[in-house]
Amino acid sequence: MSVTDLSETRAWEAAAAVPDPEIPVLTVADLGILRGVSLKDGVAVARVTPTYTGCPAVLAIELAVEAALRDAGFDARIERVISPPWTTDWITEEGREKLRAYGIAPPAAAGNSVRALFGETVVACPRCGSEDTEKLSEFGSTPCKAHYRCKACLEPFEHFKCI
Template identity: 75%
Template sequence: MDPEVPAVTVADLGILRAVDIDDQGRAIAKVTPTYSGCPAVLAIELAIEAALRQAGFDPVIERILAPAWTTDWITEEGREKLRAYGIAPPVAGSSSKRALFGEITVACPRCAATDTSKLSEFGSTACKAQYRCNACHEPFDYFKCI
């Protein structure tokens, strides 16, 4: 689980790239942080380590920095979980300059209306922006494209 987005697992987010068992029986978890300054990365790694230890493995966490994580790695199940939790998932194609720098259409996670307005580039965490739905008038977080 991501401590900043508890509705989804690190596998849903694409942060946990793989878990391999080596010749010595150690579980090697390959983790790609969402971005280099993510304040949750240590908590995420400790949670993965604890889960592997609880499953009876000697855990090793391997931080993988290349290729860099992108919101395109979020699974469809993860996107649905974000939506159900009240967070609008990032638009697809995060590598596109339009998704990163242009105007995008963000659907309300509550009523699915696309008539929404960005209130602030900064939401409840660094990876989210604050929006409001002009149809149901509810505020919501949008998971920014990275």
Template identity: 75%
Template sequence: MVNVCHQESAEAAWEAAAAVPDPEVPCVTVADLGILRWVRLEDGVAVAGVTPTYSGCPATLAIEFAVEQALREAGFEARVERVMSPPWTTDWITAEGREKLRDYGIAPPVESGGKATLFGAPTVACPRCGSTDTERLSEFGSTPCKAHYRCKACAEPFDYFKCL
């Protein structure tokens, strides 16, 4: 039998951690991105598993500190564990997260592209007008995980969240 109070506490811990926004792309949360892997209670301590988007991500420590702080503010003793395996993939971005990126003006990663999307430029739809008549201007956008594109239909520049 599951202790209902324990289950409610675990859910509250998840909700607190899941609400943390990504510091580089604040329109999405760590849960939207799929980098918050789990939150569990261990001997009264809320432990959150966080996977960086890539090993050199400069926001990793900021994210870990923010998740720990959110758990503490929710009344938990807290600890964050960095989970490196399996490595994060853009496939873990939720449907809601993809929509939030698009609404923010960032084209979400192409879904189910596999490793082939790492080579060459994928067909990327403009987040503003939806046209696929777009071109990559630079492999790197405002952060290393994004590329810079331009829509030929509406002439607007935009970032594309690269597939990993």
């Protein structure tokens, strides 16, 4: 492995470890919004895709990724990549498990599911696994989550909506 490859790997690892400000158990890599990190003329360039256009955390995430790269010893720059747009399908399996363990039901696969895109999917309780749940509100603590309640264990929970 070349010095450049090692440096790019180190830059990726620094950027990938940045937590999401809204769901701190997830990293930007878990969410799939860190598209890549490369070295260009000695500058670590991180490519980041917002989860959606109006996401209030976009700037905070970009600044945190830039700071992580600088803290790792790199000159840094962020490139916002909007095409192709992010989808919840980009959340890693590890990220989905972290959501579940944190008490948030992960989104269904959306790529080929019109039903999932329009919220017509079964949402399993992240605590007990029951599929006997009901939506209480289309919007939760953030626009990308909805409030649900499990009819089996009676616990409320959030569901990360399919985008």
